[in-house]
Amino acid sequence: MAMEDRNVIEVRGLNHWFGTGDARKQALYDLDLTIEAGSFTVLMGPSGSGKTTVLTLLGCLRSVQDGSVRLLGQELNGASEPTLIALRRRLGFIFQAHNLHESLTALQNVMMGLQVHGGIPHRLAVRAATHALGLVGLSDRVDYLPANLSGGQKQRVAVARALIGNPALVLADEPTAALDADSAAEVVGLLKRLGSVRGTTTLLVTHDNRILERADRILVLEDGRIVSDTIA
Numbered sequence: 001m002a003m004e005d006r007n008v009i010e011v012r013g014l015n016h017w018f019g020t021g022d023a024r025k026q027a028l029y030d031l032d033l034t035i036e037a038g039s040f041t042v043l044m045g046p047s048g049s050g051k052t053t054v055l056t057l058l059g060c061l062r063s064v065q066d067g068s069v070r071l072l073g074q075e076l077n078g079a080s081e082p083t084l085i086a087l088r089r090r091l092g093f094i095f096q097a098h099n100l101h102e103s104l105t106a107l108q109n110v111m112m113g114l115q116v117h118g119g120i121p122h123r124l125a126v127r128a129a130t131h132a133l134g135l136v137g138l139s140d141r142v143d144y145l146p147a148n149l150s151g152g153q154k155q156r157v158a159v160a161r162a163l164i165g166n167p168a169l170v171l172a173d174e175p176t177a178a179l180d181a182d183s184a185a186e187v188v189g190l191l192k193r194l195g196s197v198r199g200t201t202t203l204l205v206t207h208d209n210r211i212l213e214r215a216d217r218i219l220v221l222e223d224g225r226i227v228s229d230t231i232a
């Protein structure tokens with residue numbers, strides 16, 4: 001396999017700052033990180049250690065200021081907006097707050113995950129969304145509005161929305177924080193299955209012990225530095 005196929009993420013000498021002038025503060029220091037395709041990696045660390053900053057940089061949601069970030073074989077530092085948009089389409093995002101549209105059904109919410117791809121015929125989008133909801137065990141809830149779903153079910157709809165475009169990389173920020181033990185286990189099980197079946201890579205920020213024990217690798221950030229990197 002070519003290097004870019006095996007390593008979904010290659011970070012070298014990544015620094016990041018917030019603010020300007022006297023308020024300028026360094027959030028990441030000289031980060032190096034390689035993540036292989038199909039792996040399930042957990043990123044941990046105290047509040048303010050830089051976890052969200054890493055996730056948003058890798059997700060092409062903020063610009064790389066200094067250092068190199070190669071994502072799916074493409075350099076993000078200095079990348080053009082069209083390149084970043086094309087890369088974002090290959091990512092799936094899952095956040096703690098599920099961010100579902102309250103006026104749309106589960107099916108319609110999942111179909112929103114295909115919108116960025118554009119031009120997909122409605123009939124195919126419905127079929128793909130129905131399939132994705134089946135994957136997260138919600139085949140019998142496709143026509144429900146979020147208000148009529150439990151917290152765990154809503155988060156599973158968000159997972160289906162993130163997965164519908166068959167992303168190469170899933171970036172998740174505390175996806176199980178609002179879930180009961182069974183739903184959390186289901187979400188983790190699903191992401192791990194996708195890793196082995198489709199080669200989907202997952203990088204997940206969490207403090208949830210239920211997830212840690214199932215991770216392939218655990219990275220710990222402290223004050224903007226990786227202080228521990230454990231492979232299970």
Ligand SMILES: Nc1ncnc2c1ncn2[C@@H]1O[C@H](COP(=O)(O)OP(=O)(O)OP(=O)(O)O)[C@@H](O)[C@H]1O
Pocket residue numbers: 018019027045046047048049050051052053054
């Ligand atoms: N938009 C911003 N403007 C200024 N400083 C910021 C901004 N975002 C983050 N920071 C600072 O950068 C550092 C890292 O923040 P980050 O949100 O990445 O940490 P985190 O590990 O995700 O924390 P938490 O677990 O609380 O979400 C912190 O010192 C934070 O105050």
